Amino acid sequence: MLSACGTEDTVLRDPSGHPISTSTTRIAEVNLVNPDRDYSQTCGAPGPADTRRVESSRIVVTDVSLLDALCALGMGDKVVAVTAAPGSVPAYLGPQLGAVPAIGTDPSRDAVAKAGADLVLTTPATAKSAGAFGPARSVTVDANGWEDTFKAVGAAVGRPVSADRLLAAFHADATALGARLDAAHSQVSLVRFGPDAETIPGTDSFAGQILTMVGVQRPPHQRQPGPLKVDSDNFTAADGDLIYVSFEPGGIDHGKSVLLSDRWLDMGAPTWKRVLSVNDEVWYRNPGLAAAGLVLKDLKKSLHGDSSQY
CATH class of the missing domain: 3.40.50.1980 (Nitrogenase molybdenum iron protein domain)
Structure with missing residues (x-):
C-alpha cells in the first residue's frame, strides 16, 4: 500500500484521506x-475544593471501585498509585487513570515512597493495604450503593457540594x-x-x-x-x-x-x-x-x- 503524501502513515484511509476505523463494530x-x-473524554473537568480542608494532591486508592468517583469529580490527575494488580484499572476511565501505577496489594517500600501519598482512599475489604502508607491521612469508604460511594468520596476529597451537584x-x-x-x-x-x-x-x-x-x-x-x-x-x-x-x-x-x-x-x-x-x-x-x-x-x-x- 502506498503511504499517504510520501509519509510513513500506516493508518487506513478512504479516498478522501479520512481515517477508516478498524475497531470491531459487530459481533455475530x-x-x-x-x-x-x-x-x-470520560472524566470530568478539574474544579476547586468546596471546603477549607487542605487540598490532597497525591491520592492513593486501594480499591479500583473508587476510581470512578475520582474520575467523575475531575480528580484523576491527583491519583498517584493504585494498590491493585497491573491491568486492574477499567479501560473506560481513560488513559489518565489507565497510566496510574498499579503497585500490588502489598506494595514495596520503594513504591510507597515514590507514591508520596497525602491521602489514602480505601474500602473495608482493602483497608489492609492502607497501612503501608503510614502517616498519610486514610479515609475508609463504606457506602451502600454507587451514589452513596460517590458522595463519600466527594466528602473525603473536599468536594461534598460538587458531588451532590453532579449527582x-x-x-x-x-x-x-x-x-x-x-x-x-x-x-x-x-x-x-x-x-x-x-x-x-x-x-x-x-x-x-x-x-x-x-x-x-x-x-x-x-x-x-x-x-x-x-x-x-x-x-x-x-x-x-x-x-x-x-x-x-x-x-x-x-x-x-x-x-x-x-x-x-x-x-x-x-x-x-x-x-x-x-x-x-x-x-x-x-x-x-x-x-x-x-x-x-x-x-x-x-x-x-x-x-x-x-
Missing part, C-alpha cells in the same frame, strides 16, 4: 453501540432524556452472556437502575430486582422492543452461539434487527457516576435505533 451480526468511543445534574439529564425519547413507551430487554449461560439482569443491576432513572420500561418477565438465569423454559423472556446484549469476561463464544441460533433469531427483536451490543464493563461491572454518564450516552444514541443504522 449484532452491532456495537459507540464502538469508537474516545475514553479520554443532581445526572438525575436531571436522565429524566430529560427519558422525556425526549418517550422512554416510557419502550420495553427494553437486558441480556448478559457468560462463558456457558446467559442471564437477564434485574432492576437492581447498574444498567437496570439507569434505565429506571430514564423511565424506560422492562418486559414483564424482567421486572424482578435480581438476575434471572435463562433456560429452555423461559428463553423468550429475553425478548423486548429492543435488546441490549453484553458479554461477561469469557462469554463471547457462548454469546455468539446464542445470537446465531434459530431460537434467538426467531424472537421479535432479532427479527426486527433491534438487538445491540454494549460494553459489559461499563453497563454492569463498575457502577459509578462516570460509567452512568456513558450508559446515558449509549441510550441517547441507540434507544430508538436498530442494527441497520450502525
Whole structure:
C-alpha cells in the first residue's frame, strides 16, 4: 500500500484521506453501540475544593471501585498509585487513570515512597493495604450503593457540594432524556452472556437502575430486582422492543452461539434487527457516576435505533 503524501502513515484511509476505523463494530451480526468511543473524554473537568480542608494532591486508592468517583469529580490527575494488580484499572476511565501505577496489594517500600501519598482512599475489604502508607491521612469508604460511594468520596476529597451537584445534574439529564425519547413507551430487554449461560439482569443491576432513572420500561418477565438465569423454559423472556446484549469476561463464544441460533433469531427483536451490543464493563461491572454518564450516552444514541443504522 502506498503511504499517504510520501509519509510513513500506516493508518487506513478512504479516498478522501479520512481515517477508516478498524475497531470491531459487530459481533455475530449484532452491532456495537459507540464502538469508537474516545475514553479520554470520560472524566470530568478539574474544579476547586468546596471546603477549607487542605487540598490532597497525591491520592492513593486501594480499591479500583473508587476510581470512578475520582474520575467523575475531575480528580484523576491527583491519583498517584493504585494498590491493585497491573491491568486492574477499567479501560473506560481513560488513559489518565489507565497510566496510574498499579503497585500490588502489598506494595514495596520503594513504591510507597515514590507514591508520596497525602491521602489514602480505601474500602473495608482493602483497608489492609492502607497501612503501608503510614502517616498519610486514610479515609475508609463504606457506602451502600454507587451514589452513596460517590458522595463519600466527594466528602473525603473536599468536594461534598460538587458531588451532590453532579449527582443532581445526572438525575436531571436522565429524566430529560427519558422525556425526549418517550422512554416510557419502550420495553427494553437486558441480556448478559457468560462463558456457558446467559442471564437477564434485574432492576437492581447498574444498567437496570439507569434505565429506571430514564423511565424506560422492562418486559414483564424482567421486572424482578435480581438476575434471572435463562433456560429452555423461559428463553423468550429475553425478548423486548429492543435488546441490549453484553458479554461477561469469557462469554463471547457462548454469546455468539446464542445470537446465531434459530431460537434467538426467531424472537421479535432479532427479527426486527433491534438487538445491540454494549460494553459489559461499563453497563454492569463498575457502577459509578462516570460509567452512568456513558450508559446515558449509549441510550441517547441507540434507544430508538436498530442494527441497520450502525
